[in-house]
Every structure is written in C-alpha cells, then in structure tokens.
Amino acid sequence: MNNKHVTSSKLRKLTVLMIAVLAFVAVLSGCSDKNEAANSSPGGSSGASSEATSSSSPVASEQPANGTEAEALPIVSEPLTLTYFTQLAANAAPVVKDYNEIAAYQELEKRTGIHIEWKHPVAGQEAQQLSLMMASGNPTDIIEYNWTDGYPGGAAKAIAEGNAIRLNELIDQYAPNFKKLLEEHPEYKKMITNDDGDIYAFPFLRGDPSLLTSAGLWIRQDWLDKLGLKMPVTVEDWHTVLKAFKEQDPNGNGKADELPFNFGQPNANKFWFDRTSAFIGAWGIGTGFYQENSQVKYGAIQPEFKSFLQTLQTWYKEGLIDPDYALTDSKAMDAKITGNLLGAGFASIGGGIGRLYQLMADIDPSYKVLGAPLPVLEEGDTLQLMQRDFPYTGLGASITAANKHPIETVKWMDYKYGEAGSLLMNFGIEGVSYNMVDGNPQYTEAVTKAPDNLSFAQALSKYALPAANGAFVQDKRYFDQFAGLPIQQESMKNWMQGGTEKMMPPVSVTADESARFASVMNDVNTYIAEMFDKFVMGSEPIENFDKYVKTLKSMGIDDAISIEQAALDRYNSRP
Amino acid sequence: MRTLRKDLRRNRHIYMMIAPVVMYFGLFYYLPIYGVQIAFKQYSIMEGIWNSPWIGFKHFSDFFGGYYFDRTLRNTLLISLYDIVFGFPAPIILALLLNEVGRKHFRNLVQTLTYMPHFISVVVVVGMMFDFLARGGIINQLTSSIGLGTVSYLQSPEWFRTLYVGSGIWQQIGWGSIIYIAAITGIDPTLYEAARVDGAGRWSQMLRITLPGIMPTIIILLILRLGNVMNVGYEKILLMYTPVVYETSDVISTYVYRKGILDGSFDYSSAVGLFNSVVNLVLLVCANSLSRRASGSSIW
Numbered sequence: 001m002n003n004k005h006v007t008s009s010k011l012r013k014l015t016v017l018m019i020a021v022l023a024f025v026a027v028l029s030g031c032s033d034k035n036e037a038a039n040s041s042p043g044g045s046s047g048a049s050s051e052a053t054s055s056s057s058p059v060a061s062e063q064p065a066n067g068t069e070a071e072a073l074p075i076v077s078e079p080l081t082l083t084y085f086t087q088l089a090a091n092a093a094p095v096v097k098d099y100n101e102i103a104a105y106q107e108l109e110k111r112t113g114i115h116i117e118w119k120h121p122v123a124g125q126e127a128q129q130l131s132l133m134m135a136s137g138n139p140t141d142i143i144e145y146n147w148t149d150g151y152p153g154g155a156a157k158a159i160a161e162g163n164a165i166r167l168n169e170l171i172d173q174y175a176p177n178f179k180k181l182l183e184e185h186p187e188y189k190k191m192i193t194n195d196d197g198d199i200y201a202f203p204f205l206r207g208d209p210s211l212l213t214s215a216g217l218w219i220r221q222d223w224l225d226k227l228g229l230k231m232p233v234t235v236e237d238w239h240t241v242l243k244a245f246k247e248q249d250p251n252g253n254g255k256a257d258e259l260p261f262n263f264g265q266p267n268a269n270k271f272w273f274d275r276t277s278a279f280i281g282a283w284g285i286g287t288g289f290y291q292e293n294s295q296v297k298y299g300a301i302q303p304e305f306k307s308f309l310q311t312l313q314t315w316y317k318e319g320l321i322d323p324d325y326a327l328t329d330s331k332a333m334d335a336k337i338t339g340n341l342l343g344a345g346f347a348s349i350g351g352g353i354g355r356l357y358q359l360m361a362d363i364d365p366s367y368k369v370l371g372a373p374l375p376v377l378e379e380g381d382t383l384q385l386m387q388r389d390f391p392y393t394g395l396g397a398s399i400t401a402a403n404k405h406p407i408e409t410v411k412w413m414d415y416k417y418g419e420a421g422s423l424l425m426n427f428g429i430e431g432v433s434y435n436m437v438d439g440n441p442q443y444t445e446a447v448t449k450a451p452d453n454l455s456f457a458q459a460l461s462k463y464a465l466p467a468a469n470g471a472f473v474q475d476k477r478y479f480d481q482f483a484g485l486p487i488q489q490e491s492m493k494n495w496m497q498g499g500t501e502k503m504m505p506p507v508s509v510t511a512d513e514s515a516r517f518a519s520v521m522n523d524v525n526t527y528i529a530e531m532f533d534k535f536v537m538g539s540e541p542i543e544n545f546d547k548y549v550k551t552l553k554s555m556g557i558d559d560a561i562s563i564e565q566a567a568l569d570r571y572n573s574r575p
Numbered sequence: 576m577r578t579l580r581k582d583l584r585r586n587r588h589i590y591m592m593i594a595p596v597v598m599y600f601g602l603f604y605y606l607p608i609y610g611v612q613i614a615f616k617q618y619s620i621m622e623g624i625w626n627s628p629w630i631g632f633k634h635f636s637d638f639f640g641g642y643y644f645d646r647t648l649r650n651t652l653l654i655s656l657y658d659i660v661f662g663f664p665a666p667i668i669l670a671l672l673l674n675e676v677g678r679k680h681f682r683n684l685v686q687t688l689t690y691m692p693h694f695i696s697v698v699v700v701v702g703m704m705f706d707f708l709a710r711g712g713i714i715n716q717l718t719s720s721i722g723l724g725t726v727s728y729l730q731s732p733e734w735f736r737t738l739y740v741g742s743g744i745w746q747q748i749g750w751g752s753i754i755y756i757a758a759i760t761g762i763d764p765t766l767y768e769a770a771r772v773d774g775a776g777r778w779s780q781m782l783r784i785t786l787p788g789i790m791p792t793i794i795i796l797l798i799l800r801l802g803n804v805m806n807v808g809y810e811k812i813l814l815m816y817t818p819v820v821y822e823t824s825d826v827i828s829t830y831v832y833r834k835g836i837l838d839g840s841f842d843y844s845s846a847v848g849l850f851n852s853v854v855n856l857v858l859l860v861c862a863n864s865l866s867r868r869a870s871g872s873s874i875w
Contacts, residue, residue: 131839137623161619265817324710326817327729515840522838523642526825529818537730537819555642 074113075411081115082409083140085133086397088120089468092461095454103432104424104464114412126150139163141403144469147201147508148394154508155194155201164398165406166198174407175414177421178202181473191392194508195570201396202413202471211479212389215348216495217278217375218356222368223250223343235282235311235375242320245343259336260343261315262322265329272346274299281385281498282377283308287528289564290385290502294572296565300528301552306545309535316536326533338363344372349483350457350467353491358455371491374498386498394506397471416472426475428463443481456482507567517563520556527551614849618842627842634846643830651826655804657740663800665744666751667793671781673752674759686756690749700746701814704738705729729815732822739815739824743808754796755789762788791872798866798874802859805851827851 084099092102099105099118109115119140121129127150133139143163147155151163158164171179182189192203206212224231224241227248232238242260244250251258263272273280274287283304290297299305315321322328328336336342338359347353353371360367376383399409415421427434427441434441443460450459457467466478483492509517531548534540540548583590609624614634616627638644669689676682692700707713708728715725728734766784775783809828816824827847835844867873 127839128836131836131841134839135841323727324730326819327705327709518838518840519637519843522834526643526818526821526833530821533817533819551642 073111073415075408075415076113079113079115080405080408081117082142082403082405082412083117083119084142084144084397085119085121085130085140086142086144086469087126088123089461089465090123091455091457091468092465093123095458095461099465101462102465103429103462107424107429108412108415108421112412112415114408134161134163139400139402141400141405142397142409143400144201144204144395144397144471146394147396147398148506150394154514155198156196156508157511157514158398159194159198159200160511162401164200165401165403166200167202167399167410168197168199170399170406170410171199171414174410175417177418178414181417185391188391190571190574191390191506192396193574195510195567195574201398202417203392203396204469204471205473206389206391207473208476208479209388210492211474211476212391213387213492213496214350214389215272215346215352215387216276216491217344217372218347218353218369218491219344219372220245220250220342220368221370222366225368226250226252231370231372232375233373234379234381235279235377238279238375239311239315239320242315242343243318246319250343251340253340257341258343259322259341260320262325262328262333262336262342262345264333264346265326276346276374276387276495277383277385277498278346278374278387279311280305280308281383282375282381284384284502286385286502289504289561291504291568292502294568296504296561296568298557298561300532301549301557306542309532309545310542312536313538313542317538321536323537326537334359340364347371349488349492349495353488354457354483354485355455357485357487368487370487371494373494383498385502386500387495388500388503390503390506392506395469413471416470422472422475425464425470425472426466426478428460433460433463440477441475448481504564504568505571507564507571509563509567513563513566516556517560520560523555524552524557524560527555611845611849613842614846616842618845634843635850637843638847638850643825646822647825647827647830650823651805651807651828653823654736654739654807654826657736658743658807659797659800659804661740662744662747663797665748667755667789669748670752670755670759670789671785673756674785675777675781686749686752688749690753692746693750695746697746697808697811698814700742701811704742704815708738730817730819732820732824735816735820735823739811743811754792758789758792759785790870794866794870794872795874798859798862801862802855804858805855 086099088096088099092099096102098120100109100116105116119133126145130143130145130151139162145151147158147164151158155164159166171182188203188205189199192201193199219231219241221231223245227244227250229241229244230237232241245258245260246256249256249258272278277286280287280299283302285297285299285302285304285308287299287305290299312321316323322336322342324332333342333345337356340363347356347369349371353369356369357367374383374386397413399406403409416425423430423441427443428447430436430441432444433447434443436442447460447463448456450456460466460482466474467482483489531540535542535545535548613624613627615629615631616624617630618624618627622628673682673685676685709715710725710727714728719725726734728738762785766788767780770780770784805827807826807828809826809832812824812826812829813832816829828851831844831847834840834847863873863875
C-alpha cells in the first residue's frame with residue numbers, strides 16, 4: 001500500500017515536471033523557429049548566388065564603363081545586410097518564395113556586397129502588415145510601397161512617421177545615375193517630390209509612354225465573328241453585343257448559360273472602372289477624383305454617374321451582367337472563362353490577355369479574345385478619359401529613419417538606375433536570360449519558351465522582375481517582347497485611343513489634411529461600394545441617386561474634394 | 576512572508592504549471608491596458624503612446640456621431656442576440672437528446688459527427704458555404720429541382736444573419752454539447768432511480784432532474800456569453816461579407832478592422848474597442864447580479 005502510494009506520487013511529480021518541461025520547450029522552440037528562419041534565408045541565397053556567379057561574371061567585368069566616383073563596386077567592403085519590405089509580385093509568387101531567389105538580385109548582391117533580407121507581406125494584406133510593422137516600432141531599412149495611393153496620409157506623413165526620410169541631399173551626393181535621370185526628366189522629379197520639396201522614395205518608373213497603358217476591356221472575338229457582329233464602339237453597341245451573347249448561344253452548347261459580362265468583386269470593379277475608365281469614361285467622368293481644367297471633381301457624385309449606373313442596372317436586369325459578379329474572385333473568374341461562359345470582362349495586357357490564351361489554349365483552340373476599344377456614347381465621340389498610368393504610380397522604395405546605413409542604401413538604389421543595373425533589373429543575367437543582339441537585349445528561350453508550362457512573366461521572374469516593383473526604370477524593350485503576341489499589340493492599340501487631360505496626377509495631401517481625408521474617404525468608399533452594387537442589382541431604385549449624393553455630402557465628400565483641390569494646386573505649382 | 580515562501584517551495588510544481596497561464600494573461604491582457612490611453616489621444620507613431628497629445632473624448636464623439644454608428648451597433652446586437660437565442664440552446668438540446676439515446680454506438684457516432692466540424696478552420700467553412708450556396712450550388716439545385724427557384728444567398732442582406740448563425744450552430748453544436756454531457760454525467764443516478772420509483776416518465780425525468788441538474792452550468796455559460804455580446808466573430812464576417820450585404824453584416828468589429836488596421840487610425844479604433852469592452856463589462860456584471868439574485872448561481 002505504502003509502496004504504491006510512493007510510486008504514484010513520484011509518478012505525479014514526474015508528470016508535472018514533464019508538463020513544465022514541455023511548456024518550456026514549446027516556448028523555446030517558438031523562439032528558435034524565428035532564428036532558424038532568419039539564418040536560413042541568407043544561407044539559402046548565398047548557395048544560390050554562387051551558382052549564378054560563373055555565368056554572369058562577363059557582365060560584371062564590362063561594368064566600370066560608366067564609372068563615376070560613387071559607382072565604385074562593391075559598395076561596401078564589410079558585408080552589410082539591409083531589410084526590405086515589399087510585396088512579392090503575383091507573377092513571381094508561383095516561382096520564387098523570396099526575391100533572393102531571383103537571379104538579378106543575387107547578382108546585384110554579388111556586385112554591391114549588400115545583402116538584402118526581404119520581408120514580403122502576405123498578398124492582399126500589404127496595408128495591414130505595414131500598419132502592424134509600424135505599430136511594432138521596428139520598421140525595415142527600406143520600405144517599398146505605394147506612397148500616394150495606399151499610404152494613409154501620403155508621403156508627408158510617411159516622413160513624419162519615420163517610414164521615409166528626405167533624400168534630396170543624399171541623391172545629390174551619392175546617386176549620380178538617379179540624379180542624371182531626374183535632370184533629363186524633370187517631370188519625374190515633379191512626381192516623386194512631395195509638396196514640401198522632399199524626395200521621399202526611389203521610384204519604380206515606366207520609361208516609355210507605351211508602357212503606361214496596360215489594361216482595358218476584353219471581348220470574345222470568336223463569339224463576335226460567330227454571330228456576325230462588329231467590334232462594339234458605343235455603349236449602345238455593347239448593349240446589342242451583350243444581348244446577342246446572352247440570347248444566341250455563342251458557345252454552342254444549346255443552353256443560354258452565357259454570362260455576357262462580368263467585372264468582378266466590388267473592390268476589383270471599382271478598381272477596373274476607375275483605372276481603365278471603361279464605360280464610365282464614355283460619360284466623360286471617372287469614378288473617383290478627376291480634374292477638369294485644374295478643377296477637381298469626384299465622379300461618383302456627378303449626374304453623369306447616375307446615367308452610368310442606370311445603364312448598368314438595365315443590363316443587370318436583362319441578364320447581361322453575371323448576377324454573381326460581386327462574388328467572383330479571380331479563381332471563380334478563371335472557372336467561368338475556362339467553362340466557356342464569359343463573353344467580356346476586364347484584363348491587363350500580360351497577366352490578362354496573355355493568360356486567357358494560356359488558359360484556353362488546350363480547351364478550345366478557336367478561342368480568341370481581343371482588347372476592345374473603350375466605349376463612347378455616340379459614334380464619332382472622342383473618349384475624354386482613357387487608361388494611362390503616370391510614369392510614377394506612387395510605388396517607390398523609401399529609406400526609413402531606422403536605417404543605419406542610408407548612404408550605402410542610396411548607392412545600392414542608384415546602381416539600379418545606371419546602365420548596367422538597369423539591364424540587370426529588366427533582363428536578368430546576360431547569357432542566361434538574355435543575349436545582346438545588335439545592341440538590344442533579347443530574352444533567351446529560358447524565358448520565352450520556359451519548361452513546366454510557365455508563362456513568360458512567371459519564367460522571367462526567376463531571372464528578373466521588370467514589371468511589378470523594385471526601384472529602377474522599366475525598359476520599353478522588355479515590354480515589346482513581353483506583349484509580343486499580335487493580339488496583344490492590337491489590344492494595346494485599341495486601349496490607347498482617348499484623352500488623358502482629365503486624369504489626376506499623383507498628388508499628395510499634407511499630414512494635417514490626411515487624417516480628415518482618410519476618415520472621410522473610408523466612410524465614402526464603404527458607402528459607394530455598397531450603393532454601387534445595390535444600384536446595379538436594382539435593390540436600390542435609381543431615383544434614390546439624389547439621396548445617395550446627399551448622404552455622401554453629409555459624410556464630407558466636399559471636404560475631401562477641396563483637400564484634393566489644394567493638393568492639385570500645390571502639385572501644379574511645383575517647380 | 577515565511578508561510579508564503581514555504582508554500583512556494585512546497586507547491587512549486589503547481590506554481591510552475593500555472594506560471595505560463597499567468598504570464599499569458601499578464602502579457603496579452605494586462606500589459607496592453609497601458610495602450611488603452613491612446614483612445615483619448617491623437618496618436619502618432621513617432622511620438623509614441625506616452626507622448627502623443629491628449630484630445631479627450633473626440634474619438635468617441637466621432638464614433639457616436641459617425642454615419643455607421645447606428646447600423647454597426649444594431650447589426651452587432653442583432654447578430655449576437657440571434658446567436659444567443661438560437662445558438663446558445665442548441666448544444667443543450669443536443670446534450671439532452673443524446674442523453675436519452677440508449678444505443679451506445681449510435682450515440683458515439685452522433686457525438687463524433689457533430690463535433691467534427693469544430694475542427695474545420697473558419698476559412699474552409701466559409702469556402703464551403705460559398706460553394707454550397709452559390710447560384711449553381713447544391714442548395715440551389717435542390718430547391719430549384721422541387722420548384723422553389725434559386726436564391727443568391729450570399730448576396731441577399733436578409734439571409735446574412737441566418738447563414739451566419741446557422742453555420743455557427745452547425746460548426747459548434749457538438750463541441751458545445753460536451754460540457755453539458757459532462758454535467759449530465761455528474762448528476763447523481765439515485766435521483767433517476769427515485770424518480771422512476773415515483774413513476775416519472777422520461778420526459779418528466781428530463782425536465783425535473785436532468786435540466787435542473789445542469790442548470791448551474793447553463794447559467795454560468797450564459798453569463799459568460801452575455802459578457803461577449805459586443806464581440807461577434809468578425810473573422811467569419813470578414814470572410815463572408817461583400818458590400819452588397821453590408822446593410823446587415825457590417826458590425827462594430829469589422830468597422831474597427833477597416834478603420835484601424837486598413838486605415839491605420841489606431842487611436843480611433845482603440846476608442847471603439849474600449850467602448851465595446853465597457854458595454855461587455857456592464858452586461859456581464861448585470862447578468863451576474865441578476866442571476867445571483869434570481870437563481871443563486873453566479874460567477875462571483
């Protein structure tokens with residue numbers, strides 16, 4: 001009896017101890033996980049970069065051609081690691097886990113001696129993770145972000161909050177390539193300077209007008225042909241075409257299951273209508289802020305917007321718009337496309353039009369889509385708004401106040417704006433991902449005919465990332481090869497008909513105004529997203545448009561407009 | 576002091592066991608209270624929590640006067656109310672039913688099947704709902720095959736609460752019933768014997784012995800539930816809602832999420848969060864004292 005008691009109490013002790021130990025181990029392992037992750041990424045990359053070494057050394061030796069004092073490479077003699085917050089580009093995500101797996105960045109590390117530790121936020125949660133990073137008080141050395149669009153309060157606030165520093169002096173002293181670029185293109189300088197005169201980021205720039213239009217409407221050309229219809233030009237034409245898609249069974253399965261038009265989920269449809277100005281541009285307005293002779297207006301409260309909504313409502317009622325558009329995410333959209341159901345929609349040139357072809361190549365060889373011209377109201381009208389980005393969309397890499405090596409960072413950034421750096425960022429490694437043909441870089445088959453069914457954009461992502469982000473100038477010669485399909489060229493031509501005078505340049509609001517602006521626009525955007533769907537779906541009669549405008553006014557939309565107006569005035573008076 | 580030390584030494588293993596729990600609450604529940612002050616400040620990340628300037632109740636008055644205050648408050652309360660009215664009794668009913676099942680195998684089977692959904696991540700559950708309830712989904716195929724037509728459930732504001740509460744019941748009913756089944760097991764079997772001798776049928780046994788037997792458990796859980804009235808499961812709502820159904824689905828926590836996390840107004844969303852917590856606390860205290868007076872069982 002006594003014996004048994006002893007054993008059982010021992011046993012109990014042992015159990016308690018074990019649990020305590022277990023708990024402790026669990027805590028420890030939580031910590032060690034982090035260390036491991038931190039350790040493994042440089043290790044992994046160094047292995048990979050040595051692999052790239054041999055192939056790329058000839059490029060490195062050509063290097064000192066445009067040698068200025070700051071070009072001396074490597075930039076650092078001691079190894080230096082910088083942390084860099086940026087989105088993992090959608091095209092790169094299937095191919096690499098981290099930008100250190102991209103050959104161009106490995107090569108860049110080898111040339112400059114600076115190692116980058118990438119912090120990629122989860123896709124779709126960039127804003128959230130940036131906020132959390134700020135709240136934690138431990139920002140990365142470099143933050144690449146959309147400062148004019150996505151950052152509450154814009155660049156001025158970013159500087160006030162230490163997420164960016166003023167770069168003008170550093171650029172003058174340590175960034176000869178970038179300085180030269182700004183001298184040659186004063187319009188770039190105007191865009192990347194905030195109203196206080198501070199340059200706050202190294203921008204991602206598109207170096208040629210042809211790079212600035214990249215998205216628009218697409219339509220099933222083969223359906224048009226089958227039904228003997230012309231490419232629609234006016235909004236009324238579109239109505240005819242969509243109705244024919246609905247009623248005349250272009251997919252030929254004997255069922256009226258066609259979904260003539262789908263513009264995707266609410267966030268996406270605002271984005272598409274606003275970005276491409278499709279349909280809404282026919283009425284001469286945008287959905288958001290736009291300007292008329294330097295006068296800022298807000299599209300969603302204009303009387304023309306009512307007429308735009310009225311049209312969509314009618315189409316929805318007639319079944320010309322996919323009734324489930326609000327629930328259609330990109331996966332569902334793909335399913336509708338491959339199911340041969342969808343007649344028209346929005347797409348970008350590469351990831352959209354190019355991808356549609358890839359999706360459908362095996363399913364239906366006769367499949368043919370084409371970028372449609374943005375519709376106008378009356379035949380012969382010229383479209384007043386089209387889709388054209390500014391060379392700078394707000395995306396740029398800032399140096400945070402927490403960065404202890406701003407000079408080295410500036411030199412590292414500057415290298416990418418130089419000739420050698422630009423080739424590296426746009427085309428990757430010479431001899432591997434591109435070859436020089438008559439002085440022009442041509443992608444090799446490793447990119448254009450990649451194994452494993454990778455698209456051009458995906459295959460290229462192993463070597464370089466010219467399309468998505470990064471601080472450098474996008475090269476036109478990349479795009480000519482990227483959107484090389486005749487259909488892509490034709491789509492581009494269709495999308496580029498129209499004016500751009502009404503577009504808002506990348507203005508920035510002041511830190512003081514930004515709180516008010518953000519708080520107004522939060523309510524406004526929520527309300528518009530909701531009411532847009534209600535109007536389109538008809539659960540809110542169009543007669544209530546005036547009430548809707550009144551509500552927006554009570555939310556302070558007029559204040560937001562005058563804040564934007566002041567920002568535009570300041571922008572226009574920038575030197 | 577000496578007794579404390581002696582106690583610490585003698586029961587050190589027990590203290591070691593409780594230490595992680597204490598640490599957890601300390602770190603994640605008590606320490607952050609320090610940050611609550613930003614609800615009354617114009618918070619700036621650069622200035623830090625302590626040095627940001629005070630602005631009094633401005634965030635609160637902005638919230639109460641804001642366009643979405645009425646709607647988010649109403650939605651929060653209604654969803655919570657539906658959840659309490661329909662969701663709270665469901666596991667109790669299941670436990671009572673299971674208690675009456677004679678065959679052990681069948682009972683185990685039902686128990687396993689009902690608590691399995693608990694382990695499915697809410698993301699997956701919402702994904703399943705989207706698939707089943709889509710226009711071409713199984714539910715609509717069934718209803719249209721018997722001539723009821725199709726409904727776009729996820730785009731109809733009037734369906735949102737039903738779907739939210741219903742899927743919640745489906746997911747949690749089995750798991751929630753465990754505690755009641757345990758409580759039922761704890762009831763003295765001699766009571767049932769005595770009741771049978773007195774001629775009570777199964778129905779009155781259930782009403783007069785089982786139910787009163789688990790009443791204290793029910794009341795405690797109900798009080799705790801009432802202390803959470805303002806916290807609805809916003810993760811699930813975020814996954815489920817689209818602007819079309821904001822009308823019935825936008826609750827205070829999703830509003831805070833959009834304002835605080837997406838827009839970076841931490842001060843404003845702390846104020847709203849604080850308001851939430853205060854309401855919860857008041858409800859908890861009221862429910863507790865009511866129950867103490869009425870039935871004698873209470874948390875403290």
